[in-house]
Amino acid sequence: MADIGQEVREHELHVIVRAPKDPEPREFAFPPTETVGQAANFAAAQFGYTTSNFSFMTESDEVLNRNLTLAAAGVKEGMKLTLVDLGGGV
Amino acid sequence: MLPPLVTRAQLETELPAITAWADRYGWRAEVEPASRLVETRTVHPAIGVPLAVNADCAGYPSVAPAWRFTDQAGDSPKSAFPAPGARPGINGSIFHPNGLICAPWNRLAYKELGGVHDDWGAVTCWKTAAPRYTQALTIADMLHAIRFHLLVSPGMMT
Numbered sequence: 223m224a225d226i227g228q229e230v231r232e233h234e235l236h237v238i239v240r241a242p243k244d245p246e247p248r249e250f251a252f253p254p255t256e257t258v259g260q261a262a263n264f265a266a267a268q269f270g271y272t273t274s275n276f277s278f279m280t281e282s283d284e285v286l287n288r289n290l291t292l293a294a295a296g297v298k299e300g301m302k303l304t305l306v307d308l309g310g311g312v
Numbered sequence: 313m314l315p316p317l318v319t320r321a322q323l324e325t326e327l328p329a330i331t332a333w334a335d336r337y338g339w340r341a342e343v344e345p346a347s348r349l350v351e352t353r354t355v356h357p358a359i360g361v362p363l364a365v366n367a368d369c370a371g372y373p374s375v376a377p378a379w380r381f382t383d384q385a386g387d388s389p390k391s392a393f394p395a396p397g398a399r400p401g402i403n404g405s406i407f408h409p410n411g412l413i414c415a416p417w418n419r420l421a422y423k424e425l426g427g428v429h430d431d432w433g434a435v436t437c438w439k440t441a442a443p444r445y446t447q448a449l450t451i452a453d454m455l456h457a458i459r460f461h462l463l464v465s466p467g468m469m470t
Contacts, residue, residue, distance in 0.1 A: 283463055307447050312403075
């Protein structure tokens with residue numbers, strides 16, 4: 223009988239996330255159904271950011287829609303993403 | 313004013329992240345902890361003209377750096393400043409039409425230092441000012457925000 227926890231983990235997306243303030247990237251695993259905003263804010267918190275208006279930017283500088291799920295935003299296994307604060311100016 | 317040695321130590325601590333960030337995006341970054349200056353060079357992504365954006369970090373991190381786009385003479389005319397661009401989901405560019413990086417992490421944006429914002433409190437409260445807008449607490453994060461807004465800038469101010 224398959225271990226349910228293991229099955230869930232096998233369906234997670236593993237991504238490499240960079241943050242500007244840290245020279246070293248970190249690996250994260252997220253359910254594909256998690257939203258970009260939730261995942262980005264979680265990753266940001268792990269890097270020590272205390273604000274919560276983050277998204278991910280791809281290597282081609284595409285900024286992912288925070289409201290989409292990771293799957294719907296096109297996030298693939300092993301993708302390299304960079305945190306970006308979506309705050310604007312005034 | 314914060315002792316220069318404190319700022320120097322802070323910049324030395326941040327140097328690996330600044331260097332890594334600049335290498336990743338092809339920017340040239342020179343950090344001079346002793347003089348408390350950060351000088352960066354890139355090109356405008358839409359029109360390819362060289363850009364220089366520099367930070368005077370005196371007092372950092374007690375106060376935010378003073379960020380300026382400069383020309384070859386080191387002056388800050390509007391012509392050295394990127395035009396603001398729009399991006400879905402962002403509530404406004406940090407490139408203010410008056411030639412100022414309008415962000416709580418730029419001390420030049422504060423009214424008490426000649427900027428436009430008298431609603432952000434004291435310049436020493438920059439880390440918690442304007443929470444609904446761009447936030448960046450390290451030099452690398454500030455450069456990342458500048459690049460983020462530069463990516464949708466249509467050109468230079470005239």
